[in-house]
Amino acid sequence: MxxxxxxxxxxxxxxxxxxxxxxxxxxxxxxxxxxxxxxxxxxxxxxxxxxxxxxxxxxxxxxxxxxxxxxxxxxxxxxxxxxxxxxxxxxxxxxxxxxxxxxxxxxxxxxxxxxxxxxxxxxxxxxxxxxxxxxxxxxxxxxxxxxxxxxxxxxxxxxxxxxxxxxxxxxxxxxxxxxxxxxxxxxxxxxxxxxxxxxxxxxxxxxxxxxxxxxxxxxxxxxxxxxxxxxxxxxxxSRAPKVSRFRLLIHPQVALLTAVFFAMALTGYAITFWLPSLVAEIGGLSPFQIGLLSAIPWICAVIAMYSMSHFTDRAPDRRPYLAVCLVLSAVGAFLATLGSPWFGLVAITLAAVGGKCAATLFWPMAQAGLDLKIAAAGLAVVNSLGNLGGFVSPTLFGYLKDTTGSTHGGLYALAVASVLAALGVGFMRRPSGPAAPAGEPAASEPAVATGEAR
Missing domain, CATH: 1.20.1250.20 (MFS general substrate transporter like domains)
Structure with missing residues (x-):
């Protein structure tokens, strides 16, 4: 056979x-x-x-x-x-x-x-x-x-x-x-x-x-x-009910998420646009050396971001972790006003680590915390309005630097905004279902609306 x-x-x-x-x-x-x-x-x-x-x-x-x-x-x-x-x-x-x-x-x-x-x-x-x-x-x-x-x-x-x-x-x-x-x-x-x-x-x-x-x-x-x-x-x-943007603006959870993300965008874009000038205060550096040193906070932030995502995978409640990251960002911004420029680079690194880890935690929480019928449109509103922090923070930094001769005022403002955002996290809705891995969508459609939390 x-x-x-x-x-x-x-x-x-x-x-x-x-x-x-x-x-x-x-x-x-x-x-x-x-x-x-x-x-x-x-x-x-x-x-x-x-x-x-x-x-x-x-x-x-x-x-x-x-x-x-x-x-x-x-x-x-x-x-x-x-x-x-x-x-x-x-x-x-x-x-x-x-x-x-x-x-x-x-x-x-x-x-x-x-x-x-x-x-x-x-x-x-x-x-x-x-x-x-x-x-x-x-x-x-x-x-x-x-x-x-x-x-x-x-x-x-x-x-x-x-x-x-x-x-x-x-x-x-x-x-x-x-x-x-x-x-x-x-x-x-x-x-x-x-x-x-x-x-x-x-x-x-x-x-x-x-x-x-x-x-x-x-x-x-x-x-x-x-x-x-x-x-x-x-x-x-397509069978999901449509919700007007105006109604979403006054939705309590959408408004809270927008405020928290706005504070995160303030810190993220302030560091992005002003980090090279802060590094240049060290003195005696070539443009290439400034570029290399400016990469250090982001290298540390990326390592911390992926480590945090593995640590908090399937955590039933990410709110405490998000609050801690925002406080870390505030501490880093405040410490950057103290000591030498080298100490300021270390402090800004702490702020960048806190900010990137907060972004990793924020979007899965936002996706899981909103009702499914408003999740996609709600997250689009959070992204659109929250990203305006990218306009406010560099503008504020520039104005304060010209009027006071220092960026300390801007750093103080970032610290206060991050602390307020950390307090606001306590009012965010706790997800009712199992958490999705950090950095991944918790629901299908909200992934489309996920913003540029950088």
Whole structure:
């Protein structure tokens, strides 16, 4: 009797849907992560040329802070229209358009010649970048079933964390080109980083695929299975009741979450835009050395962030951990006003660690704490309004530095805001179900609305 070959078990061979998801993660995520890394570098690189802009263009600390913050006004105004246009044109056209456009704006920033052009280009940069981050998350909903989006979102957000680490050394190295061909180093920095953004955007146009049906690297069976899984999730979400944005603004939990996230954004963006100038107070450092030292707080923050996520996985109540992280951020901001610049760098590192860990804890808690019928729209409101902290904090820092000659007043304000946010955490709703791993969505649709908690 001839033995028959054993049939492959369903457990040993992934089904068509799993194979399709795996192919998407391998083919699409690397370019999306690179785009996000460049995105973060281009919106924050201005923090490394504050002194140069003051000396060459006459941009005061107040003007610098206002210009840095104007980015977020343009971003907030055009975020929703940009997402609507992406649904019409598809990710391949719209995401690459966004990236090429912001690259052109960064390239144009090498031509800044007065405060007005600085203001205009920072605002236009926000308009150009508007919709990129939520657009990618929307792209995930068009390609991935709910059960796979948490992993994709976590990998994608890793690009943001990496950007904080590499921006300093890369930007510092480009600033060392000062005097080459008689051109200032900050102009070289904007020109080269803008050009690189344009090139990455062009390359992305050849990799991104807008719709499942257009993917040549999927078999017909994989296309059918993946499309069916995504359609099931979209149908379930379409049955959710619609809630007006106005009603959400006065919803107690949404308002509380917005206030807490606003305080977190104050600290996060203040550190982002003012860290290089704080490091420069050490004295005797080259631009590249300032860039290297500016990466230290973010390296520590990323390590702490991932350690915290493992430590708090499945914790029944993350509120105490979030409150402790916010207090740590407040302590770091306060200590930065004491001692030498080297001691200030250590203190700012504590503030960055507290802020990044707080962001890791905040979004899963927010997702799990809101009623499902308002979760998606509610988190969009929290993200949109909370991110305005990115306008307030650099503007406030600049004004206080010009009027008092020091950034201590701004650091005191950050400490107070973080303490108030920690107190507010006690009023956040405790999730009723099991917690999701930190940094991953606790529900399906809210993942789309998860904000840029950087």
């Amino acid at each position: 001839v033995p028959q070959p054993l049939a492959k078990s369903s457990e040993s061979e992934p089904d068509a849907e799993s194979r399709a998801v795996g192919k998407f993660l391998r083919r699409m995520l690397p370019i999306l992560v690179l785009m996000l890394l460049v995105n973060q570098m281009d919106r924050t690189n201005v923090g490394f040329v504050q002194d140069e802009l003051r000396a060459d263009v006459g941009v005061s600390a107040t003007a610098y802070g206002l210009g840095a913050g104007l980015f977020f006004i343009g971003y907030a105004l055009f975020e929703v229209p940009s997402n609507m246009l992406m649904e019409r044109f598809g990710a391949r056209v719209w995401l690459t358009r966004i990236m090429i456009t912001w690259g052109l704006v960064i390239l144009a920033m090498c031509l800044i010649h007065n405060v007005t052009t600085f203001y205009i280009l920072r605002f236009v940069l926000g308009v150009a970048e508007a919709g990129f981050f939520p657009g990618v998350l929307l792209y995930f909903t068009q390609w991935l079933p709910d059960s796979s989006r948490g992993r994709a979102s976590a990998i994608f957000l890793g690009g943001s964390a990496t950007a904080y680490i590499v921006t300093g050394p890369i930007t510092g190295a480009l600033l060392e080109m000062h005097g080459v061909a008689g051109i200032a180093g900050w102009r070289w920095m904007f020109a080269l980083e803008g050009t690189f953004s344009i090139l990455v955007g062009i390359v992305a146009g050849f990799f991104l695929v807008s719709r499942i049906s257009e993917a040549r690297w999927l078999t017909d069976e994989e296309k059918t299975a993946l499309s069916a899984a995504v359609a099931r999730d979209q149908e379930a979400r």
